[in-house]
Amino acid sequence: MGQVGARIVLVAAAVAAGLVMGSCAALPTDSEPEVIRRFDAPTQASPDIRPEPNSDPDMLLRDFFAASAVPAANYEGARSFLTEQARQAWDPSTSTIVVDRISINTLAGGGETQSFNVQGNVVGELLPGGAFVPTRQGYEATMELERVDGQWRISSLPPGTVIERSEMRNRYQPYNVFYYARGAREIVPDRRWVHAGRDSLETAVISLLLAGPSTRLRDVVDFEIPPEAAYTGVQDGAYAFTGLSKLSENQRVRFASQLVWTLSSIGINRPVAITADGDPLVPGVETFSREDFADANPQASHAAEDNLYTLANQSLFKVDDGKAEPLDGQLAEQGSIASADIGAGGNYAVVTGKDGEQVLKIGEFDKGSTEVARAKNFTRPAYERGKAGVWVVADGKRVVRFTRAATGEFASSDVAVDMPDGVDGSISVLRLSPTGVRAVMVVEGTLYTGIVEQDQGGQRRITNVLEYAPDLAGNVIAADWQADGSIVVGTSNPGSPVVRVEQDGSGTTGKPIGNITAPVVAVAAGAGMVYATDANAVLQMPDSADGAAEATNWREVPGLQGVRSVPIVAR
Known part of the structure; x- marks a missing residue:
């Protein structure tokens, strides 16, 4: 029985015994009943956003954006910058395009009218429901202004909204809503951007949860909430819902798990009544x-344990x-290992041999291994969560998944990858996220992520592949997932040798350079720690994603001082 399955049994046992879990003393205050099903645009009062009197046309345009x-x-504030006719015609809901910055240039005009060319580099789109989708393209539009009662106002503009990335970060905040991976016992974070000015953040994230997963995750997560379900606010200290009568007891427990972890993403960590x-x-x-x-949240369970290994001089060590203790005697491949991954419970996958003639072996410590494939070269193997399978890329092109049957025999299946048009390079890195729902790849030095779909027969396919961190394109060497769903990246760029890339591709943050030297050829993430192998040694730095002050210098990993090795965190 899986961990989450055991948790459900425990909850069911508590129900049968009439057990009372916790108390209601620390729950939110009551709120007026408010039926919420879908995530709609905020309806609270608009802040005092108005055009500055006597603004020049170009400045008025910038203030409008x-x-x-x-x-x-x-968008009442933005509409105040428009003429009455444009105010009635403008539909801001068609799209929200995010650009790096907006460039405004005069086209023509004079007297009572003025035309401007607006340009920007699109970095993504904010979809209805707050999901960010990275995009790499240009934006260009013509906007016209005219004088109304002596004041400049916008008279012609395209539908939709365009905002700078800095404004998105200032005005919106990212939070996770959670859904169960399809047919699995783990929940998957679905990152959404919520306008920071909403009156009730709780209502916002709960309505997002009820509205369903984002488009990119829709085919890989379970959505069991019936369409008639609605949130009616906090009543008598409990989060109150209607329309859940069709849910089984197991589905109700799963819904409680989703709600608890979704509320936790906005800082509500106390026990909740539902x-x-x-x-x-x-x-x-x-x-x-x-x-x-x-146990349902890989981020929480990953933080509970950190088993660090390292590959040095073609041998594995436990740190x-x-x-650093060598694993001599636990696996026969010591002294010939080119790359490795270590799964739960002492399972391992290793690539042996030199480039041009390599062998993939899968085994268990102290129990031996089995040769499963040969190729000119393999990427570093990647274990699925829970040791269900091992993934590898053979000869830069062929993605293969290996599984072990009850008989002990290994079977392989090719995994199709739906790369974007024009992308046909070799894959040098393939890593699976803690939930197994996402994959990150490095193709010719560029970072991509995809969604791992599974058909009814168990066949996998990587779909919805998007380029991430285009500012790093051509410089990415290594990548791996962090527990919170972000990606840690090693590069050849001296100005940003280690970079954090957000789960949805909405931004990148360079880790302090300090004493680390590019190129960074290997990275790994453990419980609150980031590991990186630079030109000299394997280093570590505490992860500061929680907003804590970040260290300025990297430190050598204790036990590996002076050793240039590859860090491996077992999962």
Whole structure:
């Protein structure tokens, strides 16, 4: 039985015994009933956004784009920059394009009218529901202004909104809503950007949860919430829902898990009470907490344990308590290993031999291994979560998944990859996310991510492949997933040798350069720690994604001082 399955049994046992889990003392205050199903544009009062009197036309246009990042009251602030006719015609809901910066140049004009050319490099699009999709293309439009009662106003503009990335970061905040991976026991984070000016952040993320997964994840997660389900606010200290009568007890427990972790993403970490149509969501259970569903969240379970290994001089070592102990005697491949990955419970996959004639072997410590494939070269193997399978790229092109049957025999299946048009280079890195739903690849020094779909027969396919971090294009050497869903990247760029890339591709953040030297040829992420192999040694730095002050210098990994090796975090 899986970990989450065991948790569900425990909750069911608590129900049968009439157990009371926690108390309601620390729950939110009551709110007025408000039926929410879908995520709509914020309807709270618009902030005081108005054109500055006597603004020059180009400045008024810039202020309009800044106001377009505030969706309150159906973009009432941005509409105040338009003529009455344009105000009635403009539909801001068609799209929200995010550009790096907006360039405004005069085309023609004089007297009472003025035309401007607006340009920018598109970095992504903010979809309805707050999902960010990275895009790499240009933006260009013509906008016209005219004087109204002596003041410049916009008289002609294209539909949709255009905002600078800095305005998106200033006006919106990213949060995760969670859905269960299809047919699995783990929840998958679905990152959304919510306007920071919303009156109720709780209502915003709950309505996002009820509205369903983002387009990119729709085919790889379960969505069990019935269409008639609605959130009616906090009543008698409990998050109240209607329309959940069709859910089974197991589905109700899963919904509670999704809600608990979604609320946790906005800082609500206390036990929560949940009602369905006036009764407890699960009979006999008063509150649910993160501890009840800790095993469902790979981010939480990953943080609980960090097994660090390293590959040095073609041999594997276990790093523990400041010492690196060779695994001699535990695997026969010592002294000939080119790359490796280590899964749960002592499972390992290694590539042996020199480039041009390599062998992939899969085995268990102290139990031996089996040769499963040969090729001119392989990427570093990648374990799925829970050791279900091993992935590798043979000769830069062929993605293969290996699984072990109950008989002990290994079977292989090719994994199709739907690369964007024009991308046909060799894949040098392939890593699977902690949930197994996402894959990150490095193709000719450029970073890509895709979604791992699975058909009814179990066949995998990597779809919805998008380029991430175009500013790093051509310089990426190594990449791996961090527990929170972001990606740590090693590059050949001396100005940004290690970079954090957000889960949705919405931005990059360079880790402090300090004493690390490009090229960074290997990276790994453990429990609160980032590891990187630079030109001299394997280094570590605490991960500061939680907003804590970041160290300025990297440190050598205790036990590996003076050793240039490849870090491996077992999962």
